[in-house]
Amino acid sequence: MGNPSELYYKILNISKDTSPKEIRAAYRTLVRQWHPDKHPASSKNEAEARFKAITEAYEALLDQQENGAAFGVRSNVDGKRDRIERTASASAGAGTGATGGVGGGRAPAMPRAQSEKTAPRTAPCTPAREFSKKVYSSTDIGEGGRAGRRAFAEFSSYVVRKAPPLERKVECTLEELCSGCKKEVKYTRDAVTKNGLIAKKEMTQTIRVKPGWKKGMKVTFEGMGDERPGCLPGDAVFTISERKHKVFKRKGNDLVLKAEVPLVSALTGWSFSFRLLGGEKMGFSFRDEVVFPGYEKVVAGEGMPVSGAADKGARGDLRVKFDVVFPKNLTDEQRLGLANILRGCA
Known part of the structure; x- marks a missing residue:
């Protein structure tokens, strides 16, 4: 975890030998998926955190690759690229240039903190600037990527933190399991209100029991279980049980x-x-x-x-x-x- 670029690759779900074109493609896919406006209030915090981390990882990796090309790239025997880390003096002495959008070129000549003050930039996506505060800077990268780790920690906390599943049993007769049926299941879930409190909410789900299903079969409705502040909604899990038959x-x-x-x-x-x-x-x-x-x-x-x-x-x-x-x-x-x-x- 000492190398912050490892965090960026994980955030974008790409490998270390990914090209700039592939980085941009991965970025476009992820920002469409995690744009906060596309998510309900229950998952908006998670979407904003992911959106921030995705944008920062994208910009940092392009900086690394393009600055590597500007200051020298040598090839190993096996053909893999070996990027030379830029130094503070090289960064300070490089020229300036306009930055392109998602698919355009970037100005690799100066550190991001300096370029943002002296040269206007075109944001890769307008919402990225609306929701993305700086989680780390190029200075942080030189100091071991502490803020980069903070970005990934914020990102991953939403991945692993999920409310426990809400589990219920659905009893079926042997006749229903033989011919198949529809079961309207009513249950109560915990829902987080706008002011952060937890209120009870009545829910109804339709389970389509298929012919031949056995007891122990589980039907999962993702995100339809209990909600907890700061967590992803849990799943609603219904387990099929079999009523004893008289014959x-x-x-x-x-x-x-x-x-x-x-x-x-x-x-x-x-x-x-x-x-x-x-x-x-x-x-x-x-x-x-x-x-x-x-x-x-x-x-x-x-x-x-x-x-x-x-x-x-x-x-x-x-x-x-x-x-x-x-x-x-x-x-x-x-x-x-x-x-x-x-x-x-x-």
Whole structure:
């Protein structure tokens, strides 16, 4: 951090071998993004701080590159440019010239503090002069870039400081997760008023639940959570939860249905029916097969939709698990009768 130019490259999000033309392009993109007039009151302070740091970094890097060209640039063996730092005496003895705009040339001959007093300049962007006070000067650069670090500290403080997320749960039925739905969610957030106080504000967001979503799925509305003075607004994060179903249980993309079968029905034949999540009726009949404990009937493609699958119609399976209910008591006559009947069964 001893070299202030490292801060400037970070502020403009460019590499150290960036050309003046690329620096100007990066600057134009960032000032359009962070112009304070384009931001609401809640983020205006952040936008102004970024705008200041972006403008100062842009001017400082062009000064460094163009003064390097004026006072001598030598090439290393690998072809990289090795800029020679200007000295105070060289800066004082250089000539003057008019400064161009965002895309024009600049006067590399004198330090910025001197040139601003003796030669009129065309600001790279009018709002830059409206919102940008000097965060550092060319003198500060020679002294180790203390003010440059202050500019970056002010800039980065808004990047890392963000109000904690506001988290809420959104309960959905298994039917809603199967077919998809819209959920209108109302919640209360903290909002910073014009005088800096915190007031409660009622909010409503629409969540579009897609078919096949699972519990734990998170939906985030950036900047729509709580506000805190001097911080970026937090996010509003809604986590999908699943209401317990009276018939089905979800296992991944499969649906599990447990059915109890009386012993006599499991041995002699049995029929039963139920309704799927979509309301369709489904039934099973057992005539020639014996239902034993742990018996499972799988119906392919009758489970939950597979969210995000390439095949839009992909679905899990329906698994019907049978639990055979044995009698708790038998009479001696019943025992004898069962023994005679079952003795010959393999």
